Amino acid sequence: MADDTDRRLLAAVQAGLPLVREPYRAVAERLGLDKADVMARLERLLASGAVRRIGAVPNHYRLGLVHNGMTVWDVADAEVDRLGAAVGALDFVTHCYRRPRALPLWPYNLFAMVHGRTEGEIDDKRSVIACLLGDDCRTSDMLPSTRILKKTGLRIGA
Amino acid sequence: MTGAPDAVDRRLINALQGGFPVVPRPFAAVAEALGLDEDDVIGRIARLVEAGILSRFGPMLDAERLGGAVCLCALAVPPERFDVVAAMLADMPAVAHNYERRHALNMWFVLATETPQGIEAAARAVEAATGLAVARFPKEREYFIGMRVEA
Numbered sequence: 001m002a003d004d005t006d007r008r009l010l011a012a013v014q015a016g017l018p019l020v021r022e023p024y025r026a027v028a029e030r031l032g033l034d035k036a037d038v039m040a041r042l043e044r045l046l047a048s049g050a051v052r053r054i055g056a057v058p059n060h061y062r063l064g065l066v067h068n069g070m071t072v073w074d075v076a077d078a079e080v081d082r083l084g085a086a087v088g089a090l091d092f093v094t095h096c097y098r099r100p101r102a103l104p105l106w107p108y109n110l111f112a113m114v115h116g117r118t119e120g121e122i123d124d125k126r127s128v129i130a131c132l133l134g135d136d137c138r139t140s141d142m143l144p145s146t147r148i149l150k151k152t153g154l155r156i157g158a
Numbered sequence: 159m160t161g162a163p164d165a166v167d168r169r170l171i172n173a174l175q176g177g178f179p180v181v182p183r184p185f186a187a188v189a190e191a192l193g194l195d196e197d198d199v200i201g202r203i204a205r206l207v208e209a210g211i212l213s214r215f216g217p218m219l220d221a222e223r224l225g226g227a228v229c230l231c232a233l234a235v236p237p238e239r240f241d242v243v244a245a246m247l248a249d250m251p252a253v254a255h256n257y258e259r260r261h262a263l264n265m266w267f268v269l270a271t272e273t274p275q276g277i278e279a280a281a282r283a284v285e286a287a288t289g290l291a292v293a294r295f296p297k298e299r300e301y302f303i304g305m306r307v308e309a
Contacts, residue, residue, distance in 0.1 A: 002224055002225070007224075010217065010219060010224070013216050013217055014216065014217065014219060015214065015216070016207065016214050016215050016216040017178075017215060017216040017217070019200050019203055019204045019207075019215070020200065021183055021185060021186070021196060021197075021200065022182060022183060023184065023185075024180065024182065024184075025182070035182070039180050039181075039182075042180050042217070043180050045217075046177075046180070048223060049220055049223050050219065050220055050223040050224050051217045051218065051219060051220070052217075052218040052219070052220050053176070053177050053178070053217070053218055054177065054178040054180070054216060054217045054218075055174045055175055055176060055177065055178045055215070055218070056170075056171055056174035056175055056203070056206075056212050056214075056215050057212060057213045057214040057215070057216075057218065058171055058175070058211070058212055058213070059210055059211055059212060059213045062209070062210050062211045063163075063171075063211065070259065070266070080299075081299065081301075084299065084301035085301050087301065088301030088302030089302070093302060094302075095302065096300070096301040096302045097230075097297050097298070097299065097300055097301065098297075098298045098299040098301070099230065099295040099296065099297060099298055100294075100295060100296065100298060102293050102295070105262070105263075105293075106263070106293065111230075111295075141261070143259040143260060143261045143263075143266070144259065144260050145257045145258065145259050145266075146258045146259065146260055147257065147258035148255075148256075148257055148258075149244045149247070149248065149256035149257060149258055149265070149267075150244075150247065150248045150253060150254075150255060150256040150267070151254075151255050151256075
């Protein structure tokens with residue numbers, strides 16, 4: 001679990017790492033910490049999964065990926081983990097989760113997000129998932145997003 | 159300058175979606191792997207962030223492993239009330255993202271709170287504010303989460 005110094009470190013870098021030759025030294029100086037301590041803390045947070053990774057967060061829209069579809073699938077509960085792992089392994093699927101059904105309106109228990117430059121591209125990706133699931137899928141749908149209403153991302157307090 | 163990413167930018171974006179190293183000169187390490195110059199890499203990332211092609215460059219946090227919680231939720235909003243309800247959610251700090259989607263459940267949002275107990279309170283606050291039932295879709299298992307975008 002993250003301690004107070006970890007949280008202070010994450011609060012300082014969550015908006016972005018300094019774009020300088022020695023970013024970890026710059027963060028350490030700003031927080032009054034030792035550079036080696038900052039690096040060790042980040043390594044530990046990465047190893048524990050509290051930091052998923054360090055890297056670039058692309059803006060899908062600015063890269064031309066203006067279409068996104070939340071594909072949803074109704075598969076047998078006994079098979080969902082096996083099928084979810086297979087769908088999640090497809091290189092174009094950006095998120096894949098098992099979630100509860102909300103019957104009678106919502107029979108779907110497997111969610112997979114796809115992105116594309118055209119509506120045809122997300123339709124094609126949905127078809128690839130449908131092929132992979134085959135007879136294991138009872139019913140499915142795709143909910144294309146039509147507007148981003150809010151996007152702030154995760155923020156933690158210091 | 160148009161701000162459009164060139165071939166080198168795209169190579170860099172694709173490479174930087176993996177793990178950025180925790181070493182004293184990480185940009186030099188990335189530059190060496192790609193056959194580029196350290197300062198050029200730093201300059202390109204700065205320009206891509208400035209241009210909004212990258213939303214951010216840094217660590218991606220897992221809210222749950224930091225003691226917080228997230229939950230995907232949905233509302234069926236009558237079309238004539240859609241914009242008013244969207245504005246209400248935009249003002250609620252617990253709402254991290256909100257998307258309009260083509261479905262009877264036409265508003266999909268993510269609640270993110272500092273504690274697991276905060277999710278239920280936030281969902282009830284949305285219900286109280288909108289008078290609409292919040293369908294809750296908590297994550298039961300995660301099979302993949304990444305940002306494998308081909309730039």
